[in-house]
Amino acid sequence: MIDNLFIDGQWRAGEGDRRFDVTDPADLSTVARFAIAGERDCMDAVDAAAAAQESWAATAPRERGEMLRGAYEILTAEIEYFAELMVRENGKSWSDAIGEANYAKEFFRWFAEEAVRVPGDYRLSPAGDKRIIVDRQPIGVSLLITPWNFPAAMATRKLAPALAAGCTTILKPARETPLTAAYVVEVLRRAGLPRGVVNLVTPVPTGPLVKLMIDRPEVRKLSFTGSTEVGRDLLHACADTVVSTSMELGGNAPLVVLPGADLDEAVAGAVLAKMRNGGSACTAANRFYVHDSVHDEFVARMDAALAGISVGPGLDRSNGLGALVSVAERDKVAALVETALADGAKLVRGGNAAADGAFYDATLLTDVRHGSAISRTEIFGPVTAVVRFDEVDEAVRMANDTVYGLMAYVFGPEREAIAVGRRLEAGMVAINRGVVSDPAAPFGGVKQSGLGREGGSEGILEFLEEKYIALTA
Template structure:
């Protein structure tokens, strides 16, 4: 295949389409097609990195590491702040790209763009605020000095469901810490990541500090990068099975790794909860990003006294959603990322029906493209397919429970522990239940918890480490203790 141009106009947005290595946009020898899932057509093409390109990116990042790590903290902070300002001024461009290659609704895409920009602002502030320690040892024989230093070249792997936010949530803390980066975005959504890299370039990031390689061969490329002794850390967001493969590879070098993996988020509607508040929260927890989120409510445990009222009201609310292209701001629900992904979700609905569930579709989806009407599935029993599989789409299985204890037991009966949602009669009960849930994040009487200023991550097989908040920058820092007699 012929090499792609390094810049292309996609949907009215100027996007670099080459490999970004050492501050240069390189055409590459092969092309990776990017598809528009709403129209089910080819949208564009970007340079498709091979293993040689990946090693070139590592070399560029390694060469840039020394000067970047020694740069004044304020210098790094101001570059990230400029990136925030550029993104904020161009949110509509970013949102348009997200819609075109990911399929989500305009509201979701613009919300993601704003959320993504916020990571640049948050970590521009955190760059100058990493605390150390200076104190006398209890024995009185030395002074304990604790400092932090960047780990080196960070390899960052991001998924397709939040192509802007997942890139900035990793790039911002890595750069704030003084690391350089090689970013490998998902093959389905590389355009947004390349656009973000151009924002950083415009903000003044020195050549080689940020490198971006899209590839159709993620397995061989990642294995080679992780084996390279110049790489100091891995940050991965994606499925648990892939995360385990990568952990096996990083174990060979004892490479520091942070993992944001799969979820199976329970949403509990407890006895005495306000049903309308629960439905409003469920609409956000389930339908944000069309359900294609690791934080999406995956299984609903509703008290028997409320289950019929909740299911009816939830289904009614879903039926009001307008389904269609995200380029039309009037549409509430866009397409899934691909027809293949849509068919995977539909297969889960069919399996639920075979197990005795009663699925009911709300609204009418377009017949062309990767669109899917939202489903409420009643009569699901805990332990069936929809309570075990991460759905990643607009499907809500409802399980009836007879007590709070039963709801908590079922919620905890999973290998995952990313986020849970609790709707209770009051905050006190909600917090009490939250503390019994095996979940790293809990939203009480609300449908969203994510915030750049809060630690994001999971327990159990949902991940290792934290992104965002005060903890996020520490994933890219090594702690160094110096003993000195003062």
């Protein structure tokens, strides 16, 4: 595995060869000691990306696309190694890791195809005095900041459209999961990307060094996935130099179960929406609003479904739930559950943290009060918090009662479910299904869940700027 920075086409240690530990959350062992990027390393990465920008932008779209397709082919051939890296440094189950690996590589395939399909426009002005040409050109050097919960997919979901658009990149992964990001960068190197086009840094201290990179006039784009709190700080930082931003921020996804819902479908979808990635997903169902007419049966079926999920190390492929990314993250989840119980919630299942490793059992709470701490907080763990409701209008009001608006789920008769889905303040809504993510679909939120979209035909547009050229008619 690679444990160094990647700058200007070379793997290298950081200045002073300082390093930080990468820990396996399952047994708390040290997997690697990864290089720390200092100020000089970060500035070198910006210099390298800036030096390569003009030639990369001039590279034919087909050629850029073929390199991305090559990266897809490498990841396909090495998919199990890709997944194992994630298990080792992130702690997730094998099924979640292999699912993410397959999802992540698809962004390279999708944007390999989008690279040659950037749209433009050519038309006669209404006055007839000019021809209007609308061209789209690469925005320029792009700083990409990714989180620990999906270390592969968040890296490829940003790298692929940026590279397809003709932008050079600096990738800053989370300190918990740098090995997966380093492997993705190495795959791109092997696929033939020229020096300077992709760079990887892990700066310490993070905030001040990221700000120094943003302040460089060569950096014209920031794409960030992470918490809303950090996103706000980065938006402030970008204001000084008016850097274009794409923000995929926190979520507090409601899952609404309507009267007449197919409970087999609802429970199967709810388990996916909640337990995928151990609940550590910005799209994870966070608040379950279940109609009184189906509440008790839904809870009983959900309890039975969670009882069948085994918890343990992800390298044991029989386990359906792996570790959380750290003991600190596990303890945050445990504290939320304790607070909910003190607030009157009832523990139906789980509520246990392992003595060894960052494991937390699949947990089910009922009698949760809307507005309580657990309903206002992004849980980021395997905890199902159920609120009972009587009127659909009440469920919609409660679902929308948040500053977040990334994801929502509705289960019920299709006509009624779609009607409710249209009323929910979310950038994405799943109707009678537990997963929506697809490289071909635009991913993003409203309100304080973000700005812009990733994936789909919209994703590449985040890394392009329109240029209007006027010609005499």
